[in-house]
Amino acid sequence: MTRAPLSLKIAAIGGLAFLHVPLLFILLYCFTTEEKSYAFPPPGFTLKWFGVVWGRADIWAAVGLSLKVATIATVLALVLGTLAAGALARARFFGREPVSLLFVLPIALPGIVTGIALRQAFGLMEIPFSVWTIVLGHATFCIVVVYNNAVARLRRLSPSLIEASMDLGADAFQTFRLVVLPNIGTALLAGGMLAFALSFDEVIVTTFTAGQQSTLPIWMLSELIRPRQRPVTNVVAVLVILVTFLPILAAYYLTRHGEAVAGSGK
Amino acid sequence: MxxxxxxxxxxxxxxxxxxxxxxxxxxxxxxxxxxxxxxxxxxxxxxxxxxxxxxxxxxxxxxxxxxxxxxxxxxxxxxxxxxxxxxxxxxxxxxxxxxxxxxxxxxxxxxxxxxxxxxxxxxxxxxxxxxxxxxxxxxxxxxxxxxxxxxxxxxxxxxxxxxxxxxxxxxxxxxxxxxxxxxxxxxxxxxxxxxxxxxxxxxxxxxxxxxxxxxxxxxxxxxxxxxxxxxxxxxxxxxxxxVGSANVLDARQSQALGGPARPCSLRPEKILLLAPGAPGPDGAVLVAAEVTEVSYQGPVRRVSARTSEGLALTAAVPAGTTGIMAGATVRLAVPKDAVRPMEGEE
Structure with a gap:
């Protein structure tokens, strides 16, 4: 084993500090007694903000809405993204490349363009803003991440596996369930988690498609303008970190032994 | 059918x-x-x-x-x-x-x-x-x-x-x-x-x-x-x-080697290399040829030669046949029936 030079170690520590020290400040100011501004060091230590968060109905409404939107958008993306990937991974037809590009475009497009386009479209069609308009907005980019993951895995899947399955008597549905799905399962898990995370903290598209409702990020943004009870946002942020960190950790351990998990042969 | x-x-x-x-x-x-x-x-x-x-x-x-x-x-x-x-x-x-x-x-x-x-x-x-x-x-x-x-x-x-x-x-x-x-x-x-x-x-x-x-x-x-x-x-x-290798002959060349007047094939291992003075098998056509190349291939030695009429022939002879050099003149025997007509060729 070779040892890294000192300069490289310092750079690595510096990089990690840059990424994570701000998170420590979020944590620190959950416990401050000063509610109007963040002074360093905090003047006192208290746990009362956790109680305040627990008692605020607007926070729970925003969390509930965000979870609902992210879940529906992810499920929608898993179904549509997988189907699109299945169609485009290997088939050759006229216009295949433009269609693939159109699928990936929404994630390259600035959110503000997607947002305003959707808002105008909903307006023209006289669709009232609701949970469903937010879901549709989020689905535009959620589909892309699922599609990208699925298409990459499908292209690595040997086409003869599918032929072998059909050769042995399985119809298209059995082949999908018994051969394709187990082999792309971890890619769908990764794509789905990413889609969920993207939806959960999306601000721009949501602003244009939400109407009166607040998802959690929108609630946080509006909270910054208020002068009082600032540590409440910190407490919420810490809870969000915990909630998003756990599934990512779980997915990491699940996919680490990808083949073994996907193929228990049930 | x-x-x-x-x-x-x-x-x-x-x-x-x-x-x-x-x-x-x-x-x-x-x-x-x-x-x-x-x-x-x-x-x-x-x-x-x-x-x-x-x-x-x-x-x-x-x-x-x-x-x-x-x-x-x-x-x-x-x-x-x-x-x-x-x-x-x-x-x-x-x-x-x-x-x-x-x-x-x-x-x-x-x-x-x-x-x-x-x-x-x-x-x-x-x-x-x-x-x-x-x-x-x-x-x-x-x-x-x-x-x-x-x-x-x-x-x-x-x-x-x-x-x-x-x-x-x-x-x-x-x-x-x-x-x-x-x-x-x-x-x-x-x-x-x-x-x-x-x-x-x-x-x-x-x-x-x-x-x-x-x-x-x-x-x-x-x-x-x-x-x-x-x-x-x-x-x-x-x-x-x-399928294997063969000497491919046109009608005139086939006839010269004892075959019919049509395009024919002649497998290299059918051609015999005669020792000096030795007679060929019954009905075989004997030709003199100058060796252009010899390559050792394990079980056989592949001898490429050119007859005085300019026909290039390849013979596969037992690997134990030593002493053949490029430039030497050898006598080749093409046995009866070794030259086979190709039915799909005109």
Missing amino acids: HAHAAPLATPAVRLAGVVRHFGAVRAVDGVDLAIAPGEFFAMLGPSGSGKTTCLRLIAGFEQPDAGHIEIFGDTVEGLPPYRRAVNTVFQDYALFPHLSVGDNVAYGLRVRGIGRSERDRLAGEALAMVKLGGMEARRPAQLSGGQRQRVALARALVVRPKVLLLDEPLGALDLKLREEMQSELKGLQRALGLTFVFVTHDQGEALSMADRVAVFNEGRIVQVGPPEAVYERPATRFVAGF
């Missing part, structure tokens, strides 16, 4: 006027074929000759653009692979990486709705048949190439196909293993009495394993027959050159 394809019973596989294009490429360009039940049939040809497409047409992975395909008398064109009584051993084996060896073999039984204990028993028997008993719990990734080949074989045989299709089954194995598998496949086919159709580009494999060989070139079958017939009497210039 071809004269060579006249089996009495219903053919296991019959192709009539089958055509398959890919864009402008006519991959299979009018193939007629009848494979008898229980036959070990080889489709031999270079890559791009249409042999693999033909196999895929029988399996159902491709549909013909024209023509007719029957399996034991049943029309199959238009049917998907899962409705055909044929199974395939794939060139890359196509074992399911997420399933154990046992579950791979049991896959065809599982999709037919056969219960866990019954299919495990049948899969175990199939694995024992290919000498992999007790390997059920392994993953395909843990097996050697030869073992994967056997798993693929067991997986295809366990569902009792009427015809087994093998796509370059030995292509990925090393030489020693290939020879072992050759005799094992042959033994298995004999024991099961099953029709085997296999695709190969290796003429040695086709000649040693098959009951009959179809030689493919440019989407067509150029010759069908038992290995001896194909080797001893190649019908065209292409077959003469692809």
Whole structure:
């Protein structure tokens, strides 16, 4: 084993500090007694903000809405993204490349363009803003991440596996369930988690498609303008970190032994 | 109908006027074929000759653009692979990486709705048949190439196909293993009495394993027959050159060497190298030639020579024949009947 030079170690520590020290400040100011501004060091230590968060109905409404939107958008993306990937991974037809590009475009497009386009479209069609308009907005980019993951895995899947399955008597549905799905399962898990995370903290598209409702990020943004009870946002942020960190950790351990998990042969 | 394809019973596989294009490429360009039940049939040809497409047409992975395909008398064109009584051993084996060896073999039984204990028993028997008993719990990734080949074989045989299709089954194995598998496949086919159709580009494999060989070139079958017939009497210039090697002679050259006045082939190992003063065999044509090149090839020595009329001939003589040098003049004997007319050439 070779040892890294000192300069490289310092750079690595510096990089990690840059990424994570701000998170420590979020944590620190959950416990401050000063509610109007963040002074360093905090003047006192208290746990009362956790109680305040627990008692605020607007926070729970925003969390509930965000979870609902992210879940529906992810499920929608898993179904549509997988189907699109299945169609485009290997088939050759006229216009295949433009269609693939159109699928990936929404994630390259600035959110503000997607947002305003959707808002105008909903307006023209006289669709009232609701949970469903937010879901549709989020689905535009959620589909892309699922599609990208699925298409990459499908292209690595040997086409003869599918032929072998059909050769042995399985119809298209059995082949999908018994051969394709187990082999792309971890890619769908990764794509789905990413889609969920993207939806959960999306601000721009949501602003244009939400109407009166607040998802959690929108609630946080509006909270910054208020002068009082600032540590409440910190407490919420810490809870969000915990909630998003756990599934990512779980997915990491699940996919680490990808083949073994996907193929228990049930 | 071809004269060579006249089996009495219903053919296991019959192709009539089958055509398959890919864009402008006519991959299979009018193939007629009848494979008898229980036959070990080889489709031999270079890559791009249409042999693999033909196999895929029988399996159902491709549909013909024209023509007719029957399996034991049943029309199959238009049917998907899962409705055909044929199974395939794939060139890359196509074992399911997420399933154990046992579950791979049991896959065809599982999709037919056969219960866990019954299919495990049948899969175990199939694995024992290919000498992999007790390997059920392994993953395909843990097996050697030869073992994967056997798993693929067991997986295809366990569902009792009427015809087994093998796509370059030995292509990925090393030489020693290939020879072992050759005799094992042959033994298995004999024991099961099953029709085997296999695709190969290796003429040695086709000649040693098959009951009959179809030689493919440019989407067509150029010759069908038992290995001896194909080797001893190649019908065209292409077959003469692809199946083994041959001296290809035009009508005038054939006549000069004692053959008929038509294009003929002459296998190098038929030509004898005479010791000085020794007489040739009865009826042989003797020619003097100047050696241009000698190459040692293990069992034989390949001698290229040019006759006084300018005809280039290659002879394969026993490797023990020493002392032949480039530039030396030798006497070659071409025995009677060694010069064989090519029926497909004018």
